[in-house]
Amino acid sequence: KISVAPGMPLNTGTETGIIEIDSTGSISATFGIASHGQGLETTLAQIIAEMLGAKIEDIKINQGNTSFIKHGTGTYASRSAAIAGSVAIKSSKKLKQQIIKIASHIFETNKKNIHVNEGFIFEKNTNKKISFHELARAVYSDMETLPIKLRKPLIALETYDPIFGATTTATHIAVVEIDSETYKIKIKDYVVSEDCGKVINPMIVDGQVHGGVAQGIGAALYEELRYDESGQLQTATLADYLLPTTCEVPNIKIEHIEKFLPDNLGKFKGMGEGGTIGSVAAIANAVSNAISHLNIEITELPISRDKLYNLIKSGAK
Secondary structure (H helix, E strand, O other): OEEEEEEOOOOOOOEEEEEEEOOOOOEEEEEOOOOOOOOHHHHHHHHHHHHHOOOHHHEEEEEOOOOOOOOOOOOOOOOHHHHHHHHHHHHHHHHHHHHHHHHHHHHOOOHHHEEEEOOEEEEOOOOOEEEHHHHHHHHHOOOOOOOHHHOOOEEEEEEEOOOOOOOOEEEEEEEEEEOOOOOOEEEEEEEEEEEOEOOOOHHHHHHHHHHHHHHHHHHHHHOOOOEOOOOOEOOOOOOOOOOOOOOOOOOEEEEEOOOOOOOOOOOEOOOHHHHOHHHHHHHHHHHHHHOHHHOOOOOOOOOOHHHHHHHHHHHHO
16 A cells, blocks of 8 residues: 655754864864764765865864863754855855955965866966965975965864744655555555755665664664553563564655755755655554545554554454
């Protein structure tokens, strides 16, 4: 049977970002937010590399350390890319303006003639170029090339507050099959269509959707805290607390839509929950649809085999 369920997480808060080019030309970016396994270090480095004209491998991301940044709202509610990504754009733009101003003095040309790409600063329509390392040496070590007013540290600090949160919309479609003898529920097919705004890294987005659906499968079919009459937890180990494995998680088809772009600097939406929220309801609704001819429906999760057996048997009386 087939069923559909929507998911819509919300992300709000403020974020601080510091991007610095040190005396060696190395780039470090520091944020109050912290990755918890969703690949945020990679996506932030990608954003900075694109905006600054640097190489992604030359960027080091520091995060979640209050000795560097005192305040950050935190990583939760699908907000990391939308807010930290936007402050990365804001900080990168500010630092790039400083780079262009210095390079225009070195090349003795207008700032409009400066182009930055792959860690090099070029003067358009000429063969003049310098690396980030050479620019940093002119700022920090060379006392002759630049006037004092241009020998300021290459650093930009910005904060960002989107005011309104950006929401990810996702629709999950699940096809399930129930064994009439064992009451085992098998997910035959699964499709997710989601709109997380501008996709930064398709592989990471797919990975988050896959992980979210796997979590949803666990919540819908397997994971349960069971207590006895005295209040003793009976599922305290992974021998009793069931989790979905690769055998239970189907091949998940994903479709990305960039239709409703949010009003933040990067046009990003948080998307972590887009893979999770809809999955639980889609599976439960699909099971309900499969047994609808018995005039019963699913009202409790997880839908374990014994619960399904008892529900069907009680409905047959």
